[in-house]
Amino acid sequence: MTDVLSREDAQADPGRRLIEERILEPGTGKAFELRKGQILRIEQAVGNQCVDFNCFNLHDYKEFMHCGRTRTVHGFNPSEGDFLWSAPPRENAMLYILKDTVRRNDVLFPRCSAFLYESAYGFDVHTNCHDIQAEAQREYGLTPDDVHDSFNFFMCTEVTLDGLATITRQNTGKGDHVDLLAMMDVLAIPNVCGADIMRTSNFALKPVRIRIFEATETDLAAVPDVPAMKSQRTPAQFRNARIKATRELVADPDYMPEFANTPIVEEGIVLDLDEAEWALFEQHARRDLYGDDDGAAFRDILFTWWEERFLNAASGAPSTAGKGHE
């Protein structure tokens, strides 16, 4: 990465104070400290370039952005109006996608790696997102094992009807960008995807422009409320909060399991159905799954009904508000 660009160009965003600006050259990445209320802009400097992305809580690297959680909440193509969530048991909104001029991103594919290029192309050394990410994060003491699943900006992917995931070419131009608003202090690490012999970035590696802005009041007001749950735990609530510092895994002789709500014990509710109710039940019982087990078939109806009636998503996380109320 190199140079700071022209001020004139950088100030093309009226109302926001520019804090930092860089160009990430192909084959590189860079870790940025992004404070709560600041905006990271990832922008096409040329066009048609995938940008892989990792993100950690700046004050506790064990909290990191989780693609699985994010895609569960927002689907395979998170975009403007969605959040990037941290892994359980934290499950905090780390970043908010304030703007996305392309609206094609990926949380399905893993980062490309050296293994891929060696196995498929015969290169044991080749630009690849894992190693680029690891090298960029090394500035903050993280190891290659700390690289997590990548949020892939501008990456065009699809899932076919037979369940296969595929990569297609992208069609982005100079100036296309995503704006990520920090919901907490984070270390944000974009890298210029190293896949030059795949269609991810249309078979060429191009630079990417990074800008950090201070969010305006208007920016902050655009963020939806996010739920605060008791289950969003912190290390202070962990039974073991100590970060393991040795590589060998050895059983703790004093370990006593404390699984929640165990033992699981069942209790029966006896239902006495009349003819009309029985007919309804027979009509909807999943005999294909439960056979002649009426209780299991009814339990399925009960909780399917409950899901359909009460389960909804608010601001990216399941809401418990109003549960059990008309």
Add this chain to the structure above:
Amino acid sequence: MTSGDTKRHAIVVRLNQQQMELVDRTIAGGLADSREALLRRALKEYADQHGGEADD
């Protein structure tokens, strides 16, 4: 099973303590006055919602 002149059908729906808690919380929300009543309501509303089709 029969009861009086109308044929009845007994079903035992087994729920674990967590599932039962959800049922009881839903009752506390005012949807029904008993577990049995809530289950009947669930059946009726499920059937209304799904018509003649079982859930996928």
